[in-house]
Amino acid sequence: MRTKNDQAKSLFKILTDLPLFRNPYLNMQAQNIGIVDDLLVQMEVELWREYIDTEKTPFPAIMVVSALSQMWIFALYELLRTWKQMVNDLIRYHEQFEVIRSDPQFEEKKKQILGAKKKKVERSSISENMENIFYNEGFRKVENDPSYAILLKGTLDIVKPHR
Numbered sequence: 001m002r003t004k005n006d007q008a009k010s011l012f013k014i015l016t017d018l019p020l021f022r023n024p025y026l027n028m029q030a031q032n033i034g035i036v037d038d039l040l041v042q043m044e045v046e047l048w049r050e051y052i053d054t055e056k057t058p059f060p061a062i063m064v065v066s067a068l069s070q071m072w073i074f075a076l077y078e079l080l081r082t083w084k085q086m087v088n089d090l091i092r093y094h095e096q097f098e099v100i101r102s103d104p105q106f107e108e109k110k111k112q113i114l115g116a117k118k119k120k121v122e123r124s125s126i127s128e129n130m131e132n133i134f135y136n137e138g139f140r141k142v143e144n145d146p147s148y149a150i151l152l153k154g155t156l157d158i159v160k161p162h163r
Contacts, residue, residue: 011037015079019148019155020086025134029079036072040065080159086138087152094142094149114139 012034021027043065050058093113100109141148 010034018083018159019152020083020090020138023086023134023137026079026083026086029075029082033072033075033079036068036075040068040072043068084156084159086135087156090138090142091149091152091156093139094146094152097143098146 012030015021015030015033016027021030043061047058047061047065050061096113097110100106100113103109142152
């Protein structure tokens with residue numbers, strides 16, 4: 001496992017430096033991916049030692065590390081895809097919100113925008129509370145601080161692969 005003395009920034013720290021990772025769901029997923037990342041690094045070190053000691057490729061152990069590595073990639077991809085979707089939703093909301101900010105019918109139009117954002121599904125009070133905790137904080141932040149949308153756009157530009 002990595003120690004405090006390691007110079008490299010942990011994957012968890014890198015992910016949680018991105019906007020929206022205070023969101024409990026994203027944070028938990030980043031933590032899980034970070035744990036698996038540390039585990040894989042340790043397993044790779046052990047594989048290398050075994051290879052050096054035995055002068056043979058430890059195939060059964062390599063298969064396990066390979067499988068876990070593939071699952072790690074899928075998990076990281078899904079986390080970043082979910083994050084990107086949330087960022088895009090917030091940017092789109094910000095753009096719609098700015099158009100109506102000074103409109104005399106602001107509150108009514110805001111309700112329409114938010115209504116379109118939310119699916120017309122019956123929800124239990126528990127699921128509404130979870131949505132509020134996991135999702136709506138970003139929308140409130142965009143409403144109260146237009147510079148947050150600028151931060152989101154800039155971060156998305158940095159994270160997007162450039163061709």
